[in-house]
Amino acid sequence: MSTGFRVRRIRGLDQSAIDGPKAGRTHSLVKLATRLVTAQAAAAAAIGLAYSRRHVPSVLITLMLVVALLGLAALARTGAHTAWLSAIAFESAYIMFGLIRFFSTRYLGGTLFGIITIGVLLHPAVARAFSGAPAQGERAFGAEAALSDAGADAPG
Secondary structure: OOOOOOOOOOOOOOEEOOOEEOOOOOOHHHHHHHHHHHHHHHHHHHHHHHOOOOOHHHHHHHHHHHHHHHHHHHHHOOOOHHHHHHHHHHHHHHHHHHHHHHHHHOOOOOHHHHHHHHHHHOOHHHHHHHHOOOOHHHHHHHHHHHHHOHHHHOOO
16 A cells, blocks of 8 residues: 555535636536627617617717626626626616617617516526526536545545
């Protein structure tokens, strides 16, 4: 027997020895939500600037909205639960603003995309992806890996 020591594996499959959870690894549903918010920003810019008729306040409001949507996309990219809550709050406000603007001036400008985005964000699988909780299949697989190394320190 060598004078070295055995290291029992107690981390899950998604963790490294130094960093904890793997850095840079994002769930595919978080990426989907981020892409939807980015596409919503592009659609809002295209529609808002095309129909602004060079009216300076409309152009400024559209640009501020696009910057806010891009900031929300950057926040959502982190995959944190707080980012998910912020995205839902912002999208709700965006939809309400869009509906008020629709009833007052008959301008829809990206509100439908906001409704689709909030529908995706409220899906239970996306909420789980943002909370960091593993799905049922992932939990069982991670438990098997931990149990398989349980006898590593046994004598013999």
